[in-house]
Amino acid sequence: MKYRIGVDIGGTSVKLAAVDENYNVIDKSRFPTGEGCTSDSIVQSIIEHCRPLIEKYEIEAIGIGSAGRIDSVNGIVITAGNLPFRNEPVVEKVQSALGLPTFIDNDGTCALIGEKTAGACKGYNDSVIITIGTGIGGAILIGDRVVRGHNNRAGELGHFVIDRNGIKCECGLHGCFEQYASASALIDTTIAASAAYPNSILSKLCKENGIEGKTVFDAKELGCPIAIALLDEYGRILADGLNSLIHIFQPEIIAISGGVSRQGEALLDLIRPHLFPECKVVTSSLLGDGGIIGASLLGTEHAR
Ligand SMILES: [Zn+2]
CATH class of the missing domain: 3.30.420.40 (ATPase, nucleotide binding domain)
Structure with missing residues (x-):
């Protein structure tokens, strides 16, 4: 071999x-x-x-x-x-x-x-992968060709603006998608919610186990209304971004990878109600x- x-x-x-x-x-x-x-x-x-x-x-x-x-x-x-x-x-x-x-x-x-050869995008000629971790990155496949762009720099899927009066991004713009939909953004909103609602299940979990991207998912699982509301909003933001990508590229499938994708169905449940139906959205099957x-x-x- x-x-x-x-x-x-x-x-x-x-x-x-x-x-x-x-x-x-x-x-x-x-x-x-x-x-x-x-x-x-x-x-x-x-x-x-x-x-x-x-x-x-x-x-x-x-x-x-x-x-x-x-x-x-x-x-x-x-x-x-x-x-x-x-x-x-x-x-x-x-x-x-x-x-x-x-x-x-x-x-x-x-x-x-990796995804188109051995993972979730196998068999699709038009696909997008979006990696949601510390930041947001990705890549685009159209007609079975990787879209590379001038200087090989296409695929900055975290840096389209969703709020021009929003948070300053290191790329120089304000209000980039990544500032609201990355794992870091989710952690920031978890920290803020935990401080604002110190008696919530979410706050209790943050104090006991420290704060990670998954903390708010764990709190939702335990029925915390603060976590449910926070993730509902996160799902809407993520779906807005994915719908924009669907408009621009019309992929058959979008695969979500990166740390947040480990939530699998719990993540997809948040975004599916808001997604355009013509594109399949899945989490990566390659476990990182x-x-x-x-x-x-x-x-x-x-x-x-
Ligand atoms: Zn940016």
């Missing part, structure tokens, strides 16, 4: 694994990209984590998906959000250290490639591995 390595460079950690011909993710590992990391130290860690996989499996190629602006033709990470990459020649460094063909692309594009699988397929026909 032949294998490929998929690397997923995210905002807080790098995940990587061997991926077999049936898209099974094997020997996954992860390391943090926090304080003290430099662009070179991250690349060297990727190289060191690949070595045992290369010894153990017959690896054909290495594919890397990264957050940020990627020059996939020249193999360079131009910038990558809060990571220290500045025009880092990642492909050249990995390829010369390990002697294997190496490819790189945007993490949203990799998630889409879509980015690794998609990255591993860079350089193949699946990544067209």
Whole structure:
């Protein structure tokens, strides 16, 4: 059996694994990209984590998906959000250290490639993947082709404006969708609601377990009316954004990935009543591995 390595460079950690011909993710590992990391130290860690996989499996190629602006033709990470990459020649460094063909692309594009090859978007020629985590990203497939846009920068699905008098976004605009629909936004509204209603079940859960994206879902499950109202509003915002994407791209399917998608049916129940009926909306079926699988397929026909 032949294998490929998929690397997923995210905002807080790098995940990587061997991926077999049936898209099974094997020997996954992860390391943090926090304080003290430099662009070179991250690349060297990727190289060191690949070595045992290369010894153990017959690896054909290495594919890397990264957050940020990627020059996939020249193999360079131009910038990558809060990571220290500045025009880092990642492909050249990995390829010369390990002697294997190496490819790189945007993490949203990799998630889409994973989803259309092995996940929820398989069999669909027109699809959108939206990744809802710390921020919101994504990618678009039209006519079975990944829409890359000028400079490979299409797919910033978190940065269309839904309130021009709204919250300032790091992209320079005000009121971007991501400011209201990301997991971070959901956590911010959870914190505010917990403070405003200190006797609520939601507030009790926040104090007992700390606050994460799932806290408000847990409180709703326990019947908390504050959590129910908060999630009802969140569902409406998310549906507004998805309906806008449906208007613009007319996909057959939208797959939601990222941390929030782990809520599965509990998330879909919030948005389904408000969605246009012509498009199927599902959560990712790849359990957070879509980015690794998609990255591993860079350089193949699946990544067209
Ligand atoms: Zn923005």
